[in-house]
Amino acid sequence: xxILLMGNPNVGxxxxxxxxTGANVIVSNYAGTTxxxxxxxxxxxxxxxxxxxxxxxxxxxxxxKAEQIAVEMLEACKNDxxxxxxxxxxxxxxxxxxxxxxxxxQVRIIVALNFWDETKHKGITxxxxxxxxxxxxxxxxxxxxxGQGVKDLVERIKEAKPSSFKYDEQEKWHEIGNIVDKVQTIxxxxxxxxxxxxxxxxxxxTGLPIAIVSLxxxxxxxxxxxxxxxxxxFEPVFKNLWSPLMLKLSFLLxxxxxxxxxxxxxxxxxxxxxxxxxxxxxxxxxxxxxIVLPYVFAFYVVLSFLEDFxxxxxxxxxxxxLMHRLGLHGLAIIPMLLGLGCNVPGVLSTRILETxxxxxxxxxxxxxxxxxxxxxxxxxxxxxxxxxxxxxIVYGTLLVVWFVLGVLLNWIIKERSPEIFIEIPPxxxxxxxxxxxxxxxxxxxxxxxxxxxxxxxxxxxxxLYTLGIIQAVGKIAAPVITRILGLPREAVGALIIGxxxxxxxxxxxxxxxxxxxxxxxxxxxLTMYFPCVATFTTLVKELGFVDMLKSxxxxxxxxxxxxxxxxxxxx
Amino acid sequence: xxxxNENKQRAGFTGRRMSLARMRAGQRGKIVRMSSSYxxxxxLEALGIRQGEEIKKISEQWMRGPVLLQHGNSQVAxxxxxxxxxxxxxxxxEQQ
Numbered sequence: 276x277x278i279l280l281m282g283n284p285n286v287g288x289x290x291x292x293x294x295x296t297g298a299n300v301i302v303s304n305y306a307g308t309t310x311x312x313x314x315x316x317x318x319x320x321x322x323x324x325x326x327x328x329x330x331x332x333x334x335x336x337x338x339x340k341a342e343q344i345a346v347e348m349l350e351a352c353k354n355d356x357x358x359x360x361x362x363x364x365x366x367x368x369x370x371x372x373x374x375x376x377x378x379x380x381q382v383r384i385i386v387a388l389n390f391w392d393e394t395k396h397k398g399i400t401x402x403x404x405x406x407x408x409x410x411x412x413x414x415x416x417x418x419x420x421x422g423q424g425v426k427d428l429v430e431r432i433k434e435a436k437p438s439s440f441k442y443d444e445q446e447k448w449h450e451i452g453n454i455v456d457k458v459q460t461i462x463x464x465x466x467x468x469x470x471x472x473x474x475x476x477x478x479x480x481t482g483l484p485i486a487i488v489s490l491x492x493x494x495x496x497x498x499x500x501x502x503x504x505x506x507x508x509f510e511p512v513f514k515n516l517w518s519p520l521m522l523k524l525s526f527l528l529x530x531x532x533x534x535x536x537x538x539x540x541x542x543x544x545x546x547x548x549x550x551x552x553x554x555x556x557x558x559x560x561x562x563x564x565x566i567v568l569p570y571v572f573a574f575y576v577v578l579s580f581l582e583d584f585x586x587x588x589x590x591x592x593x594x595x596x597l598m599h600r601l602g603l604h605g606l607a608i609i610p611m612l613l614g615l616g617c618n619v620p621g622v623l624s625t626r627i628l629e630t631x632x633x634x635x636x637x638x639x640x641x642x643x644x645x646x647x648x649x650x651x652x653x654x655x656x657x658x659x660x661x662x663x664x665x666x667x668i669v670y671g672t673l674l675v676v677w678f679v680l681g682v683l684l685n686w687i688i689k690e691r692s693p694e695i696f697i698e699i700p701p702x703x704x705x706x707x708x709x710x711x712x713x714x715x716x717x718x719x720x721x722x723x724x725x726x727x728x729x730x731x732x733x734x735x736x737x738x739l740y741t742l743g744i745i746q747a748v749g750k751i752a753a754p755v756i757t758r759i760l761g762l763p764r765e766a767v768g769a770l771i772i773g774x775x776x777x778x779x780x781x782x783x784x785x786x787x788x789x790x791x792x793x794x795x796x797x798x799x800x801l802t803m804y805f806p807c808v809a810t811f812t813t814l815v816k817e818l819g820f821v822d823m824l825k826s827x828x829x830x831x832x833x834x835x836x837x838x839x840x841x842x843x844x845x846x
Numbered sequence: 847x848x849x850x851n852e853n854k855q856r857a858g859f860t861g862r863r864m865s866l867a868r869m870r871a872g873q874r875g876k877i878v879r880m881s882s883s884y885x886x887x888x889x890l891e892a893l894g895i896r897q898g899e900e901i902k903k904i905s906e907q908w909m910r911g912p913v914l915l916q917h918g919n920s921q922v923a924x925x926x927x928x929x930x931x932x933x934x935x936x937x938x939x940e941q942q
Contacts, residue, residue, distance in 0.1 A: 333889075333892035333893055334888075334892035336888065336892075338885060338888055338889045338892065365919050366918060366919050366920045368894055368918055369893055369894045369917075369918060369920055372892065372893075372894060397919065399919075448894065448896065451894075474904060474905070477904065477905045477914050477923075478871065478905045479905075479906075479907055479908050479911075482905070588923070591923075592905075592907065592911070592912050592914060592923050593907070595907065595911050595912045595925075596907060596908070596909050596910070596911045604925070605912065605923075693925075694912070694924065694925020694926070694927050694928055695912045695923055695924065695925050696886070696889060696922070696923070696924050696925065696928070697922070697923050698893070698920055698921065698922050698923075699914060699921040699922065699923055701921075
């Protein structure tokens with residue numbers, strides 16, 4: 276027996292899934308958060324049952340890939356399987372279209388009317404008994420984000436049954452209209468502040484300033500939280516608590532030798548220098564936890580809030596015209612924003628785009644021009660010291676590259692790009708519980724993914740240097756590195772390690788004592804030249820090997836051109 | 847089409863027919879015909895947006911950007927091209 280959660284996009288299927296299984300899935304306030312089905316297990320009456328979070332669909336006659344998956348999963352239903360049809364209670368008419376189609380399939384169904392709490396604010400009253408009478412399946416009110424009603428849903432899940440409700444397919448919408456008339460009453464009410472704000476966010480005269488202000492505030496907030504945490508919490512902890520411990524350990528290891536250099540690294544004037552020591556327990560921990568984590572945390576606090584509030588699809592509307600220049604439409608702004616945190620979820624979310632061509636353009640410019648939070652934290656730390664203007668040059672260059680490359684790809688790969696088509700959810704005040712859970716999940720994911728790779732990177736740096744490999748490759752690559760990019764030949768080490776972790780790679784630049792100009796070029800080239808291994812494997816999975824090769828060719832070529840140009844232009 | 851004609855068309859008297867793309871933000875109208883491609887008509891219909899339904903235009907963007915429409919309690923953003931293939935009969939207008 277299995278339980279399938281099915282419903283329109285953005286009705287809270289993932290929220291119900293997360294409530295039922297306790298599993299960690301990302302829940303946001305826009306359509307298409309779940310691009311692949313997720314499986315989990317739920318315990319009902321002492322029995323473990325498989326639960327599947329199916330991608331949202333408006334209809335069982337699929338109009339895109341996600342809907343196709345949903346339909347195939349329904350077709351594979353066995354007799355004792357149960358479909359929990361999650362319905363947006365504030366949009367009964369639109370949602371009943373899918374419900375009626377599901378009832379036709381003669382599978383066991385129970386309906387959950389989600390966003391039940393919101394119906395009250397919207398002046399909507401739904402008569403549940405009448406609805407159950409008509410549909411002839413159980414109907415349960417829920418508010419999945421807060422968890423209200425979910426217990427009732429679990430208790431009544433066994434009551435799910437095939438419905439004997441019949442209707443004429445030709446008269447479907449007429450039938451739906453009849454049902455809605457019978458069960459729902461709407462009382463008039465005034466626009467709420469959130470609704471007024473929602474409308475203002477999508478009108479050009481007010482929407483553009485809102486977009487600019489909210490993006491600016493987001494960056495300021497990320498900077499404030501990130502710098503604050505780093506300066507007042509993480510750095511003091513490393514300096515005052517961790518350093519003394521490491522010095523003791525260094526003493527115990529008699530301050531030298533292979534093991535000592537691997538674990539502690541080189542002492543600078545008898546002290547730990549987290550930028551230069553390059554030991555596993557010093558630089559290896561300081562980079563991911565001391566520098567990167569504060570910014571990753573800050574980024575996800577802000578992004579998660581914007582997601583849950585419902586701003587991203589509105590930003591997509593405002594960005595649509597711009598994105599069409601790149602052969603994409605407005606929704607492509609969402610993968611780009613996610614990519615600013617980590618390129619992997621960014622690449623995965625390009626599945627909300629319809630065609631292969633769009634996805635190729637989107638992932639290529641994402642991997643080249645969108646630095647992840649870890650890389651940004653290091654760049655901000657290193658280049659920021661040399662003045663905000665120089666940091667501006669790095670970001671400005673990447674933005675220009677991102678845009679120009681998109682325009683070029685759009686021009687080279689000639690094909691009409693599809694137009695935007697997305698339901699825009701209402702603004703919702705994020706529920707603190709689910710918001711903090713999402714941030715916690717993302718941080719946990721970051722630590723689990725980043726720390727081992729950073730440690731591996733630091734280990735590899737030591738091994739490659741000891742074996743003289745970096746020096747040898749440096750000699751071969753010297754003409755490119757020194758002549759075209761104007762960097763010292765040792766910088767090749769950063770390019771090698773950058774494939775593993777780009778934050779470690781930037782860290783490797785610190786001991787080289789680069790000039791400001793070299794730092795700018797190195798930061799830009801490191802961002803552009805090739806994706807890190809985590810993004811690389813995701814790209815191969817998403818694009819296939821051949822397209823990945825094409826994409827990688829574009830990356831290498833454009834980073835050489837841009838790095839070379841910067842070397843010529845910058846004084 | 848000349849600028850004057852366009853202005854006249856956009857004047858938006860009740861009962862006038864025009865494409866969703868030409869409607870003014872704030873106007874309401876009944877869908878008379880959708881002549882987009884089959885796939886897009888199906889997508890719209892899956893959301894309940896179909897011939898005879900009343901919709902309201904919430905916003906439009908500069909340079910032929912997307913159109914946001916409201917149907918019932920839900921809002922849908924569609925491209926300018928799609929919007930220009932939805933013929934609407936104006937039924938009323940809200941003060942902006």
